[in-house]
Amino acid sequence: MARIAENREPAQPVSAEQKERYARILRAAARLGSEHGSDRMQMNDVAKEAGVAIATLYRYFPSKNDLFVGLMNSQVHNLAAAPAITAGRLPSEAVADVLVEASRKLLERPLLATAMLHANNSAQLSVGREGSMASRAFHVVLYRALNLTDPNPQDQRLVRLIEQAWYGVLVSVLNDVITFEECEDDIRLSARLLLGPTYDLTPELPL
Structure with a gap:
């Protein structure tokens, strides 16, 4: 019989042993999710592959x-750990670069990407306005x-929009509506239209 999920906050790993166990769970879930997607992946199988008790999972x-x-969330933190390549790039281009690279990594495993996005x-x-942890x-x-470094409400609104x-672009790729090449073009156009007018403007030089 499938276990009924509890409505509570997940525990967070604290000790080195707990963090290693937590990482094993994520690795197992990533592999099984990539192979089976959300519907066919079973929590018991994740626990077994990770080598943890189901209660721990x-x-x-x-x-x-x-x-x-x-x-x-782990994917986002990996993205955050990567060095930002902004030299010589307009701000909207830098954001587009981040989004294109994130898309490329997610779409390598479409079943897992679909499960994570859903x-x-x-x-x-x-959680409403606070947004998910990821x-x-x-x-x-x-x-x-x-x-x-100190985004104001307008900055926050524009980042939410992008x-x-x-x-939406990712969903279109996952549903075979557009190709990855079209996905990249759409991402870059969206960033240019949404962010360019605010962040790509350079100060006028004095006369």
Whole structure:
């Protein structure tokens, strides 16, 4: 019988041993999610492959949705750890570069990407305006690309808009509506239209 997910906050790993166990769970979920997607991936199989008790898995991830959100968050943190390449790039181009690279990595495993995006959308609905953990971390990556250290409400609104546009483009690729080449073009156009007028303007030189 499938376990009913508990409505509680996931536990966070603290000790080195817990963090290593947590990482094993994410690796197992990524592999199984890539192979089976969300519907066919079983939590028992994740626990078995990760070498942890099922109770341990549910302590960190009370539901399959929490597990895929955790995977999305780990992807975003890997993206945040990468050095930002902004030299010689307009801010909108720097953001587009980040989004194209993130798309490339996600689309290498389409079943897993679909599961993570659906889970993150569900998490957004449940937490409201604060946004999911993964989305908040992703916004920080985009602020860095825009060279913003103290984003104001307008900055936050524009970053939310470009994130929403990016999600829509990814869904179109995953549904075979557009190719990856068209995806990249759409991302760069969206960044230029949404962000360019605000962030790509250079100060006028004195006469």
